């Protein structure tokens with residue numbers, strides 16, 4: 001017996017909202033999405049999907065198409081400014097069939113959107129500000145009310161209005177550092193196969209991730225995502241000394257990465273990002289359930305946020321399908337995600353200052369110990385589990401629902 005044909009509202013059409021819309025519509029529920037943007041679309045440059053997120057795409061029947069436009073990533077390489085290795089981790093050391101996939105956000109958005117077509121309604125240009133007193137309807141900025149609904153899925157991102165209204169006690173802190181990032185051409189494919197980061201203590205971090213092309217584009221449209229870490233107060237006025245001076249700075253720091261910026265003329269070609277650290281004791285209140293960054297925004301240092309959003313959506317639909325009441329479904333959803341989310345919130349909070357902060361001492365410790373830890377038998381396995389997104393609790397491991405081992409989804413190496 002499962003919860004049947006609910007009338008469900010989803011607030012936000014980012015990765016969490018998109019995946020929830022597909023799963024819940026496929027389970028037979030009536031789904032209506034509310035998105036504040038007049039033209040729903042992706043925000044930002046590129047993203048690394050982990051084996052966890054890829055297993056969700058496989059479950060949705062979208063992995064083959066993701067592989068045709070994304071760029072396989074087999075290895076995470078971090079070097080310091082002297083060229084010394086700080087970390088070098090390969091997915092295959094955890095599981096021979098595993099890999100990551102760099103994707104343009106636009107490609108992931110289109111893929112998920114294509115799976116929702118004709119299955120529900122998307123109401124764009126509606127910004128939700130809160131719920132009605134009984135928690136069953138939504139209120140928007142124009143004063144209109146929508147509903148009632150049997151369930152409201154709050155997938156309105158890290159700065160969630162629904163969380164601020166319904167869960168004011170949740171932890172919600174802004175990290176002191178952020179980043180600027182953009183997509184660049186890499187015609188010679190010098191950055192294929194790996195996420196490469198370069199660090200100077202924790203004050204500078206630059207990274208390059210291959211992210212492939214958009215659906216329908218040809219090979220020549222292959223892109224990499226370039227990112228540059230900045231302290232929050234610097235980010236607001238970046239580039240204070242001028243764009244050309246900043247490019248010269250990048251060239252002195254990492255010439256190969258600076259080559260990628262050759263055709264960039266202005267800082268307006270870059271997206272800026274701040275990160276939040278959001279923790280909720282329980283990801284639902286009444287009939288409002290929180291998914292993705294609205295529930296557990298974290299720093300992108302571990303590259304898990306979008307993967308978590310996909311896993312949340314999968315878990316919510318499965319929990320509702322396995323219970324007789326909505327309340328039972330939400331409790332089951334909470335139990336399932338509690339096995340996985342808190343350890344990443346914890347690690348992300350403690351790891352981020354090792355890569356983005358003014359703490360030179362901790363950065364030196366990182367440089368001294370990350371490499372040896374990454375080679376030590378037990379620690380190496382735990383670090384790989386963190387990277388792949390499958391770490392659960394102290395020593396557990398998430399078993400993704402769909403295997404990546406089948407021949408059809410093997411990564412081209």
Ligand SMILES: Cc1cc2nc3c(=O)[nH]c(=O)nc-3n(C[C@H](O)[C@H](O)[C@H](O)COP(=O)(O)OP(=O)(O)OC[C@H]3O[C@@H](n4cnc5c(N)ncnc54)[C@H](O)[C@@H]3O)c2cc1C
Nearest residue numbers: 012014015016036048128157292293300303304305306307
């Ligand atoms: C620089 C950077 C790099 C990252 N790299 C990675 C990575 O490599 N791998 C990874 O897995 N994750 C990464 N992340 C994290 C990832 O981007 C997020 O975790 C993910 O996008 C969260 O998806 P979401 O749907 O929860 O939120 P969002 O993508 O923020 O979507 C929220 C949606 O809700 C809409 N909305 C907001 N408020 C309202 C409202 N009041 N009413 C209606 N609609 C509303 C927004 O317009 C938006 O469409 C990165 C993040 C950053 C900042």
